Amino acid sequence: MKERFDLLIRNATIIDGSGAARFDGDIGVRGDRIAKIGRLDDAKADVEVDASRKIAAPGFIDAHTHDDRLMLSAGEMAPKVSQGVTTVVAGNCGISLAPMPGGMNGTVPSPLDLLDNEGKWFRFPTFGAYVEELGAHPAAANCALLVGHMTLRVATMDSLDRAATAAEIARMRELVREALVAGAIGFSTGLYYELSNAAPAEEVVEIARPLTEFNGIYCTHMRDEAEHVLASLDESFRVGRELAVPVVISHHKVVGTRSHGRSKETLPRIAEAMRNQSVCLDCYPYMASSTMLSYARILICSRVIVSSSRSFPQFAGMDLDEVVRKMGLPVEEAIAKLQPASAIYFSMDEADVQRILSFEHTMVGSDGLPHDIAPHPRLWGCFPRVLGHYSRDLKLFPLETAVRKMTGLPARTFGLKDRGVLKEGAHADITVFDPLTVAATATWEKPIQSARGIDATIVNGAIVWRDGKPTGARPGRVLKRT
Ligand code: ZN
Ligand code: CU
Secondary structure: OOOEEEEEEEEEEEOOOOOOOOEEEEEEEEOOEEEEEEOOOOOEEEEEEEOOOOEEEEOEEEOOOOOOOHHHHOOOOHHHHOOOEEEEEEOOOOOOOOOOOOOOOOOOOOOHHHOOOOOOOOOOOOHHHHHHHHHHOOOOOEEEEEEEHHHHHHHHOOOOOOOOOHHHHHHHHHHHHHHHHHOOOEEEEEOOOHHHHOOOHHHHHHHOOHHHHHOOEEEEEOOOOOOOHHHHHHHHHHHHHHHOOOEEEOOOOOOOHHHOOOHHHHHHHHHHHHOOOOEEEEEOOOOEEEEEOOHHHHOOOOEEEEEEEOOOHHHOOOEHHHHHHHHOOOHHHHHHHHOOEEEEEEOOOHHHHHHHHHOOOEEEOOOOOOOOOOOOOHHHHHHHHHHHHHHHHOOOOOHHHHHHHHOHHHHHHHOOOOOOOOOOOOEOOEEEEOOOOOEOOOOOOOOOOOOEOEEEEEEOOEEEEEOOEEOOOOOOOEOOOO
16 A cells, blocks of 8 residues: 655655755655655655755754744744744843733833834733743744843833842742743843843843753843953853853854954854853854944944834835935934834954854854844845855855754754754654755845745645745744753
């Protein structure tokens, strides 16, 4: 009798996510699992995908996202599944949608407003309530969730220009515990931002104590990614050591012309720390960053693009220089008038970007901002750009290495069991792409464009993206850390 599968990917070249060399084969899926890998010529299936001359890889894991709300407000998750992403790690940079026990009245302080500038989505009194909503209204992709320090500070403290008191720390620690019980995989900080900057490392350690007991992970947008980047790395490692938990350095980069080239110092420092503790890092493949618009930040950049402005939405996508000219105001005043606003900052060195991306322990994380009007192109282009531009065209590393950075490595780092790998018995998260044409099409000028060369994206055995369109399937789950 002919073997039957629910889904069969035929004639693929398989890159399994471990970094091992590619091989030819078919992949048979039953339910939400990979049932068989090998020659399945005689098998039959309800749905077939012809992958001749294509690569079948594990679905990509976006190690760094701000998709907390996108999963609920645009659950087809087109910016992500169009790139082959099947799991997003949300709640980064200290910013999570939950918990917000008192709700959010009035304006949402920046940068929390990157999730929702009206405040109506900050409506989950507990982390558990948010997880429940994701379960009741699943998105197209899976997620793994972090609870954010900045969100907790906003929820708990009356003024944020100081360290938390013992009572506030105890309250926030309780909220971290509740989040971990509800299924969060860890805790994030964004110590760079004003709302968190007054928090010393001791505050972070004391709030994050429950991570130790729950085997959680600590992810940090560091206090400083410019001149004091080494001190910030040391601070991050220290938090990890005191809690005895793994640390992820978020969107690692060195910003500002004066710091160009300093990845030559930061990467050895990270490698050295890795000898004594668990450390990993993610990065996005672009030499411009993106976050809230601030005067201090533009001073170290060669070019700035406004990516959203609540008061002047018509300026989104324009160079700040041009906006300032149009407004006829001094730069500092113009920036004040544009608020709340976000921007794209050209502040990095291409050699640093390539060095960091090539580093053995670097994962790929988009850091995409899905609610910006003119978002940084990393939102729609991050993964295909690594595969097409950096691996195929510039030959920075083999395709197997590129795939590992977006699959096997993040799955291991975040503790996502039986994901990020193609093997029998694993969850059927699979991406089929064309190695010759895969490319990002999103640009600074036209940032909202789906990638080229992504044939099919499969999440838990269901096709969520095919032939350039979402299929409407919503098989995404909230993943636990194991
Ligand atoms: Zn960040
Ligand atoms: Cu971020």
